[in-house]
Amino acid sequence: MIKLHGKILNLLFYLDILLLPISFLIVYKFKMSQLDQHVISYWKPFLAYVIIWSSISFINNKYKIKEKKISHFILHNILKPNFYILAVLTISFYLFREDHFSRLVVFGNVLLVTFFEMFFFSIIFSFAHTIVEIDDESHQQLLNSAKKGKIKKGLKWDEQKITTILKFIREELGEKPLHFIQRYIDIADSESLVLSTTTKFNVENLPATSYTAIVNLHRINDIRYVNKFFECINSKLEVDSLLIGCAETKEIRKNRIFHRYPAIINFVVYTFDYIFNRLFPKFLMTKWLYFHITQGNNRVISRAEVLGRLVSCGFEIIEECEIDYLHFFAVKKKSEPIYDMDPTYGPLIRLTRKGLNGKLIKVYKLRTMHPYAEYLQEYIFKLSNLKEGGKFKDDFRITTLGRLMRKFWIDELPMILNWIKGELKLVGVRPVSRHYFNLYSKQFQERRIKYKPGLLPPFYADAPKTLEDIENSERKYFDSYDQSPVKTDMKYFFKALFNILFKGLRSA
Numbered sequence: 001m002i003k004l005h006g007k008i009l010n011l012l013f014y015l016d017i018l019l020l021p022i023s024f025l026i027v028y029k030f031k032m033s034q035l036d037q038h039v040i041s042y043w044k045p046f047l048a049y050v051i052i053w054s055s056i057s058f059i060n061n062k063y064k065i066k067e068k069k070i071s072h073f074i075l076h077n078i079l080k081p082n083f084y085i086l087a088v089l090t091i092s093f094y095l096f097r098e099d100h101f102s103r104l105v106v107f108g109n110v111l112l113v114t115f116f117e118m119f120f121f122s123i124i125f126s127f128a129h130t131i132v133e134i135d136d137e138s139h140q141q142l143l144n145s146a147k148k149g150k151i152k153k154g155l156k157w158d159e160q161k162i163t164t165i166l167k168f169i170r171e172e173l174g175e176k177p178l179h180f181i182q183r184y185i186d187i188a189d190s191e192s193l194v195l196s197t198t199t200k201f202n203v204e205n206l207p208a209t210s211y212t213a214i215v216n217l218h219r220i221n222d223i224r225y226v227n228k229f230f231e232c233i234n235s236k237l238e239v240d241s242l243l244i245g246c247a248e249t250k251e252i253r254k255n256r257i258f259h260r261y262p263a264i265i266n267f268v269v270y271t272f273d274y275i276f277n278r279l280f281p282k283f284l285m286t287k288w289l290y291f292h293i294t295q296g297n298n299r300v301i302s303r304a305e306v307l308g309r310l311v312s313c314g315f316e317i318i319e320e321c322e323i324d325y326l327h328f329f330a331v332k333k334k335s336e337p338i339y340d341m342d343p344t345y346g347p348l349i350r351l352t353r354k355g356l357n358g359k360l361i362k363v364y365k366l367r368t369m370h371p372y373a374e375y376l377q378e379y380i381f382k383l384s385n386l387k388e389g390g391k392f393k394d395d396f397r398i399t400t401l402g403r404l405m406r407k408f409w410i411d412e413l414p415m416i417l418n419w420i421k422g423e424l425k426l427v428g429v430r431p432v433s434r435h436y437f438n439l440y441s442k443q444f445q446e447r448r449i450k451y452k453p454g455l456l457p458p459f460y461a462d463a464p465k466t467l468e469d470i471e472n473s474e475r476k477y478f479d480s481y482d483q484s485p486v487k488t489d490m491k492y493f494f495k496a497l498f499n500i501l502f503k504g505l506r507s508a
Contacts, residue, residue, distance in 0.1 A: 010260060012063040013054075015120060016113075020050055023112040027105050042105070049089070049106070053113075054265070055272035056085050061298060065125055073125050074118055082114045084293070162188050172196055172217040176323045177246070184242055184318075184330050185213040198222045198297075200232040213242040219326060220247045220306065224296030230313035231337045241333050243315060246326045249303040250278070256325045273300075303327060304397040307379065308372025313337040317379055338375075348414060353431035358449040361423045363431050364414035368402025377435045412455070419455055427489040427496075428454020429474050444471055451478060460496035 024046060057063065060081035065073065089106060165187050169178045185192045189212065196217040197203065214233055223229050233243055248256070257270045277300045280290040306327065307317055315331035322328070347367050351374060355361035376397060384394050398406070405411040418424040424431065431453035437445060458477040464470045480488040 012121060012124060013057075013261070015124075016057065016063070016117065017050070017054070019113050019116045019120075020053060020109070021046075023116060024105070024109050027108040027112055030108075049109075051268055051272075052088055052092075053085055054269060055276075056088065057081050058269050058273065059276055059294075059298070060084065070122055070125055074122065078114060078117050078121060082110060082117075086110050165194055168196075169194065169215075169217060173246070173326070174324055177326070177328060180321065180323060180328055180330075181215055181244055184244060185215065187215075189213070198224070198229075200225070200229045203229070203232045203236060206236060210238040211236055211241060212238060213244070215244045217246070220245060221299050221301055222297045226301075226309055227313060227337075230310060230315070231339070234314045234333055234337055237333045239333055239335075242318070242330060243310075243333070244328070244330050246328045247301055247306045248325065249306065249327045250300050251303065252322060252325050252327055253300060302370040304370035304373045304376060308370070308375040308397075311375040311379065312340055312372060351433070353433060353453070354437045354449060355423055355431065356449070356452040360434075361418065361431065363424075364417045366405060366411040366414060368399060368405050368411045369397040370399060373397035374433070377433055381435070381439075415455055423452075425452050425454045425489075427456045427492050428452055429477065430454075430457040430459065439467055440471055444475065447478065448474065451481070456493060456496045458492060458496075460499050461492045463499065 024042070028042070060077075062077050062081045064077070086107065089110070093103070093106075166178065169181065169187075181187070187194060191209075191211055192213040192215070193206070193211050194215045194217070195202065198218050214237060216233075220226055220229075230243075237243065253273075254270060257273065258266045260266070261269050276290070277294075277298065280286040281299070303320075306329065307320070310317065310329065310331050314333055314335045314337045316334045318330045318332055320327065320329045349365055349367050350362035351365060352360050353363045380395060380397065402411070415424060418431075419426065428451060429448060437448070440448065458473045459470065462469075462473040462476070464473040477488070477492065480491075
């Protein structure tokens with residue numbers, strides 16, 4: 001099968017950009033009877049008009065043919081975004097008091113472009129749904145593989161049903177994702193389920209049985225309540241059963257925009273997309289507007305958040321890869337969901353750390369990682385191990401701003417609150433997570449919890465490179481502290497301060 005989504009998106013976008021000036025000239029000539037010099041005065045607002053039109057169209061996925069019926073396509077891909085455009089233009093007229101521009105020219109242009117879109121886009125829609133080229137050899141190989149597995153289990157072979165499923169996956173995602181799915185599940189197995197949905201209602205109403213594998217072809221960016229959805233799927237799977245799905249991560253989204261749009265336009269589209277889809281959901285004043293307009297569709301989600309949500313919902317990551325501008329994952333059910341009612345989602349977060357006598361404390365920090373990143377510590381350790389200084393190598397959980405904040409200690413400033421509360425002291429070993437704590441030797445773990453953690457750890461005095469060096473550095477600090485607590489803390493405080501201020505020592 002040839003996947004046409006990218007080509008169709010480009011075709012519709014360029015056609016739309018062409019229709020805008022054509023419609024404008026037609027409406028202007030109808031209004032003024034002739035094209036005179038006054039048309040030049042419209043070029044600046046017309047440029048803004050094109051930017052608004054393109055941005056709102058992109059945000060509402062106007063150029064993506066994902067509807068099955070042409071009536072739904074016209075409603076959701078043309079009429080809905082064009083209504084928003086009309087609303088924005090009306091508000092702009094009122095706010096900026098642009099009374100000298102003809103409302104007939106502006107609003108008439110919107111209506112005429114809408115008419116042209118309904119005509120030309122409908123033709124392309126029909127064209128896209130009739131051209132499906134299938135690689136017969138590849139298709140037959142998949143059928144033979146599924147047939148062998150079915151017969152081996154002594155089950156009835158239904159070639160028409162399997163062909164329908166293969167066609168369904170191809171139409172939704174393409175050939176490469178189909179092969180990725182086939183590596184992990186036998187689609188001919190009656191206990192494997194292939195669906196394409198964004199609501200947990202559809203999952204809840206599945207037959208009351210446990211599946212060995214569930215494949216959801218719809219990207220999770222369009223799921224309003226992602227965790228509830230994953231928790232529902234978890235309840236339908238047996239332990240060690242598989243879930244395969246996909247998402248458009250924020251990194252892939254940026255690459256897609258910059259590759260699919262021409263220079264300058266791609267920057268404008270990305271800027272508006274960043275403001276609307278990444279900034280609006282984060283602020284109380286704009287969050288309600290964002291979800292009212294989008295209903296949670298096309299949300300921006302990072303790779304760390306995708307995987308972190310899955311782990312928090314009881315899944316273990318088996319494999320992840322990028323195919324055709326989508327991030328695919330294969331995960332295995334290992335336990336029931338954690339049902340975390342207080343995930344770290346805002347700018348100020350509270351992280352669970354080991355305190356004095358092994359008591360779990362909540363350490364305050366400014367966010368430097370993507371949401372749900374805390375659930376991936378074990379996965380990151382398996383993936384990349386530790387680098388010098390006891391941090392993880394190539395940690396994709398850290399944001400760009402987060403790296404800058406860590407470099408200048410900005411993220412650790414809120415820990416002063418823990419110091420005021422008496423949970424930390426000024427100098428002491430670093431408060432670490434349960435997973436990191438378990439990396440120490442058992443004997444040292446027992447000793448470590450006998451001491452209160454601190455804001456300035458021995459790391460800044462000794463600059464250890466490996467986990468073993470860190471353990472030896474902390475053991476050295478404890479030995480000295482046992483003999484003279486005040487003198488030891490003063491010694492480590494000034495040595496750490498010197499290394500930080502004059503040698504530029506940083507923890508990350």
